[in-house]
Amino acid sequence: MAHDVARSFRGRVAVVAADLVVPPGSVTALVGPNGAGKTTLLLVLAGLLAPDRGSVTLDGVDLVADPVGARARTGWMPDSLGSWDSLTARELLATMADAHRLPRAASAARVAELLALVHLEDLADAPAHVLSRGQKQRLGLARALVHSPAVLLLDEPASGLDPRSRVELRDTLRRLAGEGVAVLVSSHVLGELDELADRAVLMNGGRTVDVLEDVGVGGLGSDVPGSRPxxxxxxxxxxxxxxxxxxxxxxxxxxxxxxxxxxxxxxxxxxxxxxxxxxxxxxxxxxxxxxxxxxxxxxxxxxxxxx
Ligand SMILES: Nc1ncnc2c1ncn2[C@@H]1O[C@H](COP(=O)(O)OP(=O)(O)O)[C@@H](O)[C@H]1O
Ligand SMILES: [Mg+2]
Structure with a gap:
């Protein structure tokens, strides 16, 4: 998915050499301490930041050759919702559906479906700024899913979530992976990844340093916790x-x-x-x-x- 990606900011290196594969049907964790370069790498993968070097392929589409096609296949959830606060949750999702050129008729139904998915139906018509951190995170997830992407990129999605919201996030991501989506989740807090990821890519100092398959924090083979050595x-x-x-x-x-x-x-x-x-x-x-x-x-x- 990413090969030899590098990116600096005014001479300051954020990502030096990142290699990463996120298989469809799995949840891959991008794990590393603060400043490791996770957000920078995710922005490059999401097509929002141009790399200085390296190549990125999303669902088989080269990001440089076909940026529009690649982005159409990719859902992005930043670590905070951004300044959409005056819109309601429903309006925000409808705006996103328009941006992805969903037909009007399909759009309302898709928005309702997503509000149900993230349990925000009761708050659908309240301005987004009244939402709690956890509710905003859930809205951010719904926003990333509007166009049913094949690749889902989430930057610290579990941060600030209460345990119940975290379990719901885990269940949603696991279900999406079960439907064949390639999910990549970053975190600097390991406890957040409990029972969430199938594999982990470790990142440090701008480099992807190690890949752990079958990391034992959950996954397809272990629907029953504790069923592995x-x-x-x-x-x-x-x-x-x-x-x-x-x-x-x-x-x-x-x-x-x-x-x-x-x-x-x-x-x-x-x-x-x-x-x-x-x-x-x-x-x-x-x-x-x-x-x-x-x-x-x-x-x-x-x-x-x-x-
Ligand atoms: N826009 C930017 N301008 C300058 N430096 C940046 C910028 N974004 C990130 N960096 C630097 O790049 C490094 C990696 O940051 P980041 O990708 O945010 O790491 P992480 O998400 O793993 O905490 C840090 O040293 C950070 O200070
Ligand atoms: Mg970050």
């Missing part, structure tokens, strides 16, 4: 006894900070393991999922940027 951290009164008990079960325990980590296939196995350890007389004092793969990679990234 992950490390669990166990702490016991007597670590040596715990270590022996784990090894005795054919597991490969690894000493970790504050306990011993052991990879377990799923939550059921974890529950069985805990019961077994207790039955063996091991004084287990804590037993919980250890830091996830994505979190681990992110922490390493952050460390790196501080060095």
């Amino acid at each position: 992950r490390p669990w951290r166990v702490r016991a009164l007597e670590p040596a006894q715990l270590l022996a008990a784990l090894e005795g079960r054919g597991l490969r325990p690894r000493p970790a900070e504050g306990g011993i980590d052991v990879v377990v296939p799923d939550e059921e196995s974890a529950a069985r393991l805990l019961a077994g350890l207790v039955a063996d007389g091991v004084g287990v004092v804590s037993f919980a999922p250890a830091t996830g793969l994505l979190e681990q990679a992110y922490l390493e990234l952050d460390e790196g940027s501080r060095r």
Whole structure:
């Protein structure tokens, strides 16, 4: 989707070398600390900022060769709604439908459908400035979806959302991915991506530094949370006894900070393991999922940027 993209602002480098693929039917997270270049890269992908170098293809359409066609296939949600405050939610979406040249007859129905999708029907005719942060985010999502884009780009969509709105955002994005949309979501807060993304592209210092497939923060293969292998951290009164008990079960325990980590296939196995350890007389004092793969990679990234 993006190859070797670079962009500077008056000599200040924001994106140096970004390579990114967002497969249709999946949610890809663009993860990195503040200043990593996420917003700049997303603006380039959305066709709103010209890159100094590199190529971008959206739903098979080259952004440079056919900017209008590429943008018609792309939905963009900025990190804040912008200055449309005097319009109502319904007017804002209708304006967007006009901009995308939706026929008038289809437009009203599409707007109503989107208002229902983001649960803003009751506030449809109130000026957008009375909306809360979370409601504005939902309106921003509806606005990005007006023309049923094949590619959806969202800049920090979960920021400032309460937990319930976050769950709704996750469900909406997962459903869109299920319908074949290629979704890219940026975030600098890992907790926001819980159960949302299938893959993560890590970005730091203007570079895409790593791609994690199947990151274990949710996704198509894991509609049931906890149905995939992950490390669990166990702490016991007597670590040596715990270590022996784990090894005795054919597991490969690894000493970790504050306990011993052991990879377990799923939550059921974890529950069985805990019961077994207790039955063996091991004084287990804590037993919980250890830091996830994505979190681990992110922490390493952050460390790196501080060095
Ligand atoms: N319009 C701009 N003018 C000058 N510098 C900018 C501009 N936009 C971003 N930058 C700089 O580029 C770098 C990356 O910013 P950004 O893409 O916003 O990162 P992120 O979204 O990951 O926090 C930062 O150092 C930022 O200060
Ligand atoms: Mg940003």
